[in-house]
Amino acid sequence: MSVEELVERLRGIERKWQERWEKSRIFEADPDKSLKKFYLTVAYPYPNSPQHIGHGRTYGLTDAYARFKRMQGYNVLFPMAFHYTGTPILAMAKRLREGDPEIIDSFLRIYGIPEEKIKELEDPLKMARYFHEEIKAGMKLMGYSIDWRREFTTIDPAYNKFITWQFMKLQERGYLTKGKHPVGWCPRCDNAVGQHDTRGDVEPEITEVTLIKFEGDSLIIPTATYRPETVFGVTNIWINPEVEYRIVEVNGERWVLSEEAVVKLKFQGFDVKEVGRVKGEELIGRYFRNPATGKDVPVLPAKFVKPDYGTGIVMSVPGHAPYDFLALRDLKSDLETLRRYGIEDISGLEPISIIEVEGFSDLPAKDAVESLGVKDQLDVKAEEATQLIYSKEYHTGRMKANTSYPGMPVKEAKERVKEDLIMSGKAHKFYEIANSPVYCRCGAKVVVKIVEDQWFIDYSNPEWKKLAHEALREMRIIPKELRREFEDAIDWMREKACARKSGLGTRLPFDPNWIIESLSDSTIYMAFYTISKYINSGILDASKLDEEVFDYIFLGKGNEKDLSSRKGIDEDVLRRVREEFLYWYPLDSRHSGRDLVWNHLTFFIFNHVAIFPRDLWPRQIVVNGSVTMEGKKMSKSLGNIIPIRRAVELFGADPIRLSVMGSAELSSDADFSPIVASSTLKRLFRILDLASKFSSFDEELIVEDLWDMWLVTMLKLHVKEITDAMEECRAREAIHHSVYLLLNEVEEYLEAKGEANGRLMKYILNVWARLLAPFAPHVAEEIWETIGEEGFVSLAPWPSHEEIPEYREADISYKVLSNIIEDVKSISSSGISGSNLYIYVASPWKYELFRRIEELKPKIGLDPRRLIPELMKNPAFRERGSYVPEIVKQLSSGGWPWLPDRDKELSALETAKNYLERKLGMKIRVDLEENPSYDPKKRASRALPGRPAIYIE
Known part of the structure; x- marks a missing residue:
């Protein structure tokens, strides 16, 4: 069958099982005190576009983990909701109304939205609802085991009341502040912006720089720097000769700034009035006074100076x-x-040394350039040199005597110089977007604005940070190497603007002119899932929810009898809702992409410790990398974004799941390849074909020969490896074992055995279907049904390796055969060929030598200097003195992986003789080292236990 035909066949299988799951409602989870519970969530999606293949990794991993825990016997809750909050939907609808060709092209060409539907989507809520349903449909097509009864949106009235309650709690506990603060700002939308409001979901990183003023006869040149302490080493000022600068009045002074800098200063509260313009080239050669040293420095030309960086003019510290x-x-x-610019001789303009740093000369910049071989400013190593010097000087440097701060550590001097210059009126604080350019979804470039009366969540609060660290210490982080990243994120957190004047969402209860933004209303919604089914079904009246009701449900304050009489809510309903929350909480596992470590996931920790008691703090966070498409970042401009629904049509759900989960370790970026997806599709059908082939047999774990024992032993190994991997969410490893290695070994078994043990194969398929169920659930269900099992494999018990016997001798025998095949291939690849293969099994004394070495190893190890004298005490070994040291040296690199048995080795070779002849295309003769019937090249003496010698002729 062609790939297209296989996909169509698979799609039929997937639709069948999705319909059965939904009809049987098997993923709806309710409290059951007889079962261990496991509650996990993944970031709810923003409905401003369909989900694409890249999303399939985070959501697929969460679903695979949910399915795994469910099969382990846990009562698993995996819910879903939709995040409408913020301005992105409004901005996109506005662009649509304005006829933005980029948006229209995306809607038509990438998202496949019918042209007649576009007009309707100009309404923000209709657009959100459209993509909401599109995403939900895609999740169902992917087979996610979600309890949809708990679905909500962040603009539902009940959710608004929940967020109102959350912010009242934050206010009560002193975690909200109001004041003047720099925020990322869209000048077009006239609104604060965060990660969810920008193109590419980029968080605007605000950093403080220092504007140092260099004064001339009538003008002042302010320069922006991250390193104010280096002002003592300024030799000149760089200006772009081709830029037309603005002359502006600021506090009675005339400053020279780029046009872009004027805009930035206005947003940061400077009173700026343009009074003239000047070309950069007109200022070249003029002198301006260094405010720290009082010395005049010249203005020199530099086309590399960017007008949108800082003030568009740069101080030079060579x-x-x-x-x-x-x-x-x-x-x-x-x-x-x-x-060209009439500059006099500047040969006397030399770098000034102002910082002493161990390991460098007086001029560290020169040292770094020369040691790294930096050719010029365009050399990528120039940035490496810059980072090297900055780090070394900041952490170990000290100011020299030619500064006003002799002996002071650079780390301290940086702040002192800035403070002193600002206090003397020679400098100002200024803020930049460190990762500029960042663009709002409307297309405007994000700037920094100093906002008056802005509401903030005060993540800088030291006591709150302490609690967050305590929660993190008690929490499991997967992968564990990201723990340090979370620790750093908690320490790095500062005040976070939590509200804005426009957008969708919940109004601040104590200042309703403000709307809570999207990274602030999405931190504890996992608690809301536990009660949302009661609201959706009408059992709990949303109109009766208020702070007191939420206090009872989530914090246990008050009693249901009093609350019932005052709020008009049935006492039993209140009790059930409270018990449901306590059954599911704390959250057992939170899943998200790595890009959210420094915002959402850390906010999630902070807000939980702020509101809930310690026994309800989250237990685990799982983080994964993103997905590329055939090695390239997914982007609309490259046209390589494939929406989930379209991807399922092209490849089927299970191949997508396996491809995005199985191509990389958890913290690394995965790569989706259509070729790999098609190959995976074919592998799944090879397994399905095996199920059909052996479906008529009775199922029994019964072994007939070496091959049966080997396959059972391999199965036991895979069950253990897959289980261990999934406990750590290492899906790539688990998929490698379940889809690739196990299939390869089953096919090797069938080839070797010839006539397969049908009863055993059916047993293998029973276990195999369960191993596949978390990753390829549709195919797993089909296998389960095909082999005659009842119910759903999704609800079947997870297999235990302890229930499967191990036949060690079979594994060892297979390793012997594998070594022979490997050796033959190695010899053949060197150009040696033939039709006859002679296999020489080692002499009995060598097996005895191996046994003695195994006995001595725990006492004296494998050091030949200690081992050989001990072995030579045996007369039989002394007789073969020249061979013993050679064998010991081979073993000393790590020992033999098993203790070979000559009789079993011979038996295995005789059993596998026909298989090896078919596999290698050669006539095979098995001989003994001590009495070979044919050994023209004297190969027999090279034989070792477990590694027979071979000769090809």
Whole structure:
């Protein structure tokens, strides 16, 4: 069958099982005190576009983990909701109304939205609802085991009341503040923006820089720097000669700034009035006074200066900044540029050393440039040199005597110099977007704005940070190497703007002009899932929810009898809702992408410890990397985004699940390849074909020969490896064992055995279907039904390796055969070929030698200097003195993986003789080392236990 035909066949299988799951409601979870519970959630999606293949990794991993825990006997709750909050939907609808060709093209070409539907989506709520249903349909097509009874949106009235309650609690506990603060800002939307509001979901990273003012005769040049302590080493000022700068009045002073800088200053509260313009080239050669040293420094040309960085003018510190060192060096030799701008001889302009740092000369920038072989400013190693110097000087440098802070550590001097310059009126605080350019979803470039009366969640609160660290210490982080990242994120957190003046969402209860933004209303919603089914069914009247009701449900305050009489809610309903929350909480596992560690996931920890008692703090966070498409980042411009629903049509759900979960370790980025998906599809049908082939047999774990024992032993190994991997969410490893290695071994078994043990194969398929169920649930269900099992494999018990026997001798025998096949292939690849293969089994004394070495190993190890004298005490070994040291040296690198048995080795070779002849295409003769019937090249003496010698002729 063609790939297209296989996909169509698979789609039929998937539809069948999705309908059966839904009809039987097997993923709806209610409290059951007789069962251990497991509650997990994944980030709820933002409905401003369909989900694509990349989303399939995070959601697929969560579903696989949910399915695994369910089969382990846990009562598993896996719910879903939709995050409408914020401005992205409004911005996208606005762009649609304005006829934005990029948005329209995406809707038509990538998302496959009918043209006649576009007009309707100009309404923000209709757009959100459309994509909401599109995402939900995609999740069902992917086979996610979600309890849809608990679905909600973040603009539902009941959810608004829940968020109102949350913010009242934060306010009561002193975690909300109001004041003046820098925030990422969209000048077009006139609103604060966060990660969810930007193109590509990029969080605007706000960083503080220092504006240092260099004063001339009538003008002042302010320069922005991250390193104010280096002002003592300024030799010149860089300006772009091709840029037209603005002359503006600021507090009675005339500043020279780029046009972009003027805009930024206005948003940061500076009173700026333009009074003129000047070309950069007109200022070249003029001198301005260094406010720290009082010395005049010249303005020099530099086309590399970007008008949108800082003020568009840069101070130059060539002794401690590699880029400045390179620029000054290159300008000195650029006679044409010097002549063009009428610059006098600058050969005497030399770097100034102001910081002493161990391991470097007086000019660290020069050292770094030369040691790294940096050619010029465009060399990528220039940035490496810059980071090296900054780190070394910041952590170990000390200010020199030619500064005003001799002997002071750079780390301390950086703050002191900034404070002193600002206090003396020679500098100002200024904020930049460190990861600029960042664009709002409306297309405007994000700037920093100092917002008055802005509401913040005060994540800088030291006592709150302490609680967050305590929660993190008690929490399991998967993968564990990300724990340090969470620790750093908690320490790094500062005040977070939590509300804005426009957008969808919940209004601040104590200041209703503000709407709570999307990264602030999505931190404890996992608690809301536990009660949302009662609201959706009408059992709990949303209109009667208020702070007191939520206090009872989530914090246990008050009693249901009093609350019932005052709120008009049935006492039994209140009790049931409270008990349901306590049954499911705390959250057992939270799943998300790695990009959310530094915001959402850390906010999640903070808010839980702020509101809930310690016994209800989250237990685990699982983080995964993103997905690329055939090695490239997914983007609309590259046209390589495939929406989930379209992807399922092309490849089927199970191949997508396996491809995105199985191509990388958890913390690494995975790569989706259509070729791999098609190959995986074919592997799944090979397993399905095996189920059909052996479906008529009775199922029994019964072994007939070496091959049966080997396959059972391999199955036991895979069950253990898959189970261990899934306990750590290592889906890639689990999929490798269940889809690839096990299939390869079953096919090897069938080839070797010839006439398969049908009863055993049916047993293998029973276990195999269960191993596949978390990753390829539709195919697993089909296998389960095909082999005559009842019910759903999704609800079947997870297999235990302890229930499967192990036949060690079979495994050892197979390793012997594998070694022979490997050796033959190695010899053949070197150009040696033949039709006859002679296999020589080692002499009995070598097996005895191995046994003696195994006995001695626990006492003296495998050091030949200790082992050989001990072995030579045996007369039989002394007789073969020249061979013993050679064998010991081979073993000393790590020992033999098993203790071979000669009789079993011979038996295995005789049993496998026909298989090896078919596999290798050779006539095979098995001989003994001590009495070979044919050994023209004297190969027999090379035989070792477990590794027979071979000769090809």
